[in-house]
Amino acid sequence: MVMLENRDTWYTYFKDNWLAHYEATGETNFKIYQHPKNEHAPSGKGVTLSQSKLILITSAGGYLKNSQTPFDAPNPLGDYSLRTFPTSTPFSEIDFAHDHYDHAAVNTDPQVLLPLRHLEALVTEGIIGALHDMVISYSGYLPIATRTVDELYPEVLKLVNESGAQAALLVPS
Amino acid sequence: MNGIATTTTSWNAGVSRLVNPPRLVITKLARGATLGKPHDSDQQRRVLLATLNRLNDDAPLDHLILDEALDP
Numbered sequence: 001m002v003m004l005e006n007r008d009t010w011y012t013y014f015k016d017n018w019l020a021h022y023e024a025t026g027e028t029n030f031k032i033y034q035h036p037k038n039e040h041a042p043s044g045k046g047v048t049l050s051q052s053k054l055i056l057i058t059s060a061g062g063y064l065k066n067s068q069t070p071f072d073a074p075n076p077l078g079d080y081s082l083r084t085f086p087t088s089t090p091f092s093e094i095d096f097a098h099d100h101y102d103h104a105a106v107n108t109d110p111q112v113l114l115p116l117r118h119l120e121a122l123v124t125e126g127i128i129g130a131l132h133d134m135v136i137s138y139s140g141y142l143p144i145a146t147r148t149v150d151e152l153y154p155e156v157l158k159l160v161n162e163s164g165a166q167a168a169l170l171v172p173s
Numbered sequence: 174m175n176g177i178a179t180t181t182t183s184w185n186a187g188v189s190r191l192v193n194p195p196r197l198v199i200t201k202l203a204r205g206a207t208l209g210k211p212h213d214s215d216q217q218r219r220v221l222l223a224t225l226n227r228l229n230d231d232a233p234l235d236h237l238i239l240d241e242a243l244d245p
């Protein structure tokens with residue numbers, strides 16, 4: 001499966017425009033940023049959700065505020081690392097390191113981005129077979145798509161493949 | 174994710190369509206409130222269930238557009 005089609009073309013344009021401007025000025029200018037474009041969507045079999053284990057992936061920048069290092073949210077080039085934490089974590093123990101969305105909603109009600117209690121309820125109701133006990137979390141300001149594909153995604157894929165989950169839900173911010 | 178069914182939802186139709194994920198639900202919600210208004214559990218569940226239900230079908234699927242927004 002190709003996660004970034006036309007990778008070389010994308011990177012050349014990125015390097016010659018957005019990155020060159022950043023290196024020359026220290027400013028990020030998304031008017032000259034080209035979002036990655038894929039012509040083909042991956043194909044794959046569906047699952048019976050009520051009989052499947054689901055794993056949650058979030059790009060809202062969630063982390064355990066008392067025991068984990070926050071994502072490097074102010075970094076203009078992004079932070080391509082990830083954190084994991086238990087799905088049973090109380091929201092009072094989670095903070096969000098991501099400088100590219102307004103935190104008013106998530107600070108009021110974390111379920112707008114991190115639906116842990118909703119997913120637990122859907123398991124209880126039999127709509128989801130099971131919820132994997134680990135959340136995969138990263139901070140979704142990732143302007144260098146090639147680093148996302150080379151550094152972040154392999155780590156996400158490794159965790160998902162090891163999880164035994166049959167399905168994954170990505171909630172972006 | 175070979176062999177694992179994936180699904181996502183987004184308020185950002187333009188960028189998300191470019192990425193072309195196998196299962197995508199598009200809303201009119203907003204950055205920082207992907208699943209709905211704070212404390213509006215009914216709306217959050219509607220968006221979540223619509224997104225999860227896509228997992229039952231083989232991909233790729235046409236993108237599903239939901240009439241969900243922060244303002245009525």
